[in-house]
Amino acid sequence: LAKTTQPISMDSYEGQEVNITCSHNNIATNDYITWYQQFPSQGPRFIIQGYKTKVTNEVASLFIPADRKSSTLSLPRVSLSDTAVYYCLGKSPMNYGGSQGNLIFGKGTKLSVKP
Amino acid sequence: KAGVTQTPRYLIKTRGQQVTLSCSPISGHRSVSWYQQTPGQGLQFLFEYFSETQRNKGNFPGRFSGRQFSNSRSEMNVSTLELGDSALYLCASSLWASSQETQYFGPGTRLLVL
Numbered sequence: 001l002a003k004t005t006q007p008i009s010m011d012s013y014e015g016q017e018v019n020i021t022c023s024h025n026n027i028a029t030n031d032y033i034t035w036y037q038q039f040p041s042q043g044p045r046f047i048i049q050g051y052k053t054k055v056t057n058e059v060a061s062l063f064i065p066a067d068r069k070s071s072t073l074s075l076p077r078v079s080l081s082d083t084a085v086y087y088c089l090g091k092s093p094m095n096y097g098g099s100q101g102n103l104i105f106g107k108g109t110k111l112s113v114k115p
Numbered sequence: 116k117a118g119v120t121q122t123p124r125y126l127i128k129t130r131g132q133q134v135t136l137s138c139s140p141i142s143g144h145r146s147v148s149w150y151q152q153t154p155g156q157g158l159q160f161l162f163e164y165f166s167e168t169q170r171n172k173g174n175f176p177g178r179f180s181g182r183q184f185s186n187s188r189s190e191m192n193v194s195t196l197e198l199g200d201s202a203l204y205l206c207a208s209s210l211w212a213s214s215q216e217t218q219y220f221g222p223g224t225r226l227l228v229l
Contacts, residue, residue: 034217036220041203041223041225042222042223043119043205043207043220043221043222043223044158044205044220045220046217046218046219046220049217087158103148103150103158103160103207103218104160105150105157105158105159106157107157108157
């Protein structure tokens with residue numbers, strides 16, 4: 001199982017870059033690291049996923065060091081609408097041939113962006 | 116392409132009743148997973164279906180059950196409702212039942228048990 005640990009909360013101001021670090025000491029060799037964003041009373045929204053080194057999309061960047069025991073989600077120039085809970089996830093697949101593998105959600109990081 | 120849809124969006128039931136929630140995955144997606152979210156326990160995995168078969172199951176009592184139809188739509192049922200079943204129930208779909216596939220979540224069904 002890939003249990004994850006991340007800060008409970010973070011504060012930032014509009015226009016700043018926000019980096020949220022997650023530790024996942026027991027990550028399995030085949031596990032990917034996935035980040036989701038969730039607004040109140042909505043379903044989680046996929047942000048980014050990576051296996052190692054760096055992944056970038058139109059929303060965020062994900063940095064994963066060589067030992068893969070941690071990862072950092074980087075949100076460039078946050079705005080008020082980025083206020084949400086961010087989850088770093090590992091997966092616990094039952095078997096790679098026949099299961100999606102359930103997502104293991106931790107407590108998440110509540111990001112508050114202030115004007 | 117339409118996202119994952121869940122019905123109903125809100126539901127109020129009383130203890131002892133049963134409830135059925137419905138989930139329509141993204142068109143073409145064949146894997147559907149269900150999660151329960153509560154303030155105390157956070158997001159917890161219930162079960163996963165692929166090709167009408169349950170492939171994975173979380174640690175929930177037998178009162179929680181589900182099924183998937185040939186068109187990939189899924190339903191979950193909770194019998195003999197308890198106050199603690201009040202939660203946001205989320206459905207997520209993915210293309211295949213592969214651990215590397217991204218799961219896309221619906222808006223959820225908010226269940227209140229009185």
